[in-house]
Amino acid sequence: MAWLRTAGYLVLAAALAWAVVATRAHLVGIGEQRVQTRWDAQVKDDLRAAAENALELERLARASEARRQAQAEEIAREQASIATSLRAAAARAEQRNRSLRDTIDRLNRRDAELSRASADAGAGPGPDGAATVARDVLGECSARRRELAAEAGSLAGKVIGLQRYAAICQGAP
Numbered sequence: 001m002a003w004l005r006t007a008g009y010l011v012l013a014a015a016l017a018w019a020v021v022a023t024r025a026h027l028v029g030i031g032e033q034r035v036q037t038r039w040d041a042q043v044k045d046d047l048r049a050a051a052e053n054a055l056e057l058e059r060l061a062r063a064s065e066a067r068r069q070a071q072a073e074e075i076a077r078e079q080a081s082i083a084t085s086l087r088a089a090a091a092r093a094e095q096r097n098r099s100l101r102d103t104i105d106r107l108n109r110r111d112a113e114l115s116r117a118s119a120d121a122g123a124g125p126g127p128d129g130a131a132t133v134a135r136d137v138l139g140e141c142s143a144r145r146r147e148l149a150a151e152a153g154s155l156a157g158k159v160i161g162l163q164r165y166a167a168i169c170q171g172a173p
Contacts, residue, residue: 086150086157097143101142108136
């Protein structure tokens, strides 16, 4: 009978061991489910947050691009206005230069007439030839100055426009 009692204790110990292992396996399974549920919820939250962030970044990029486009259009309008002002100033300078050239031509013709008249009448010395040359040089210098001023104004306008556009591209106000 002792062996029966020992066998009973062994069966009881085996049943207890099986119950402990089964309970542990059940609890581990429950823990795994909890962890998996939390993990899945975290992944879902991360994906949702990433999607929201992507949408926000896209919205910000569109707003930034729209702002840059508006600033570029404003620069283009200002450049057109500057170009118009430069053309008007160049036209005024050209008109002043034509007036100066007309005055020089008129003075040169007058001096030529005086020179012929003094040679015919035997009067004193005629007009100075150097004055004619000086007036012609003055007219040429005036024309060249006007051309340089027009070119400098055009280049200055372009440089200013490029600097403003570069500031926009860098994100500076």
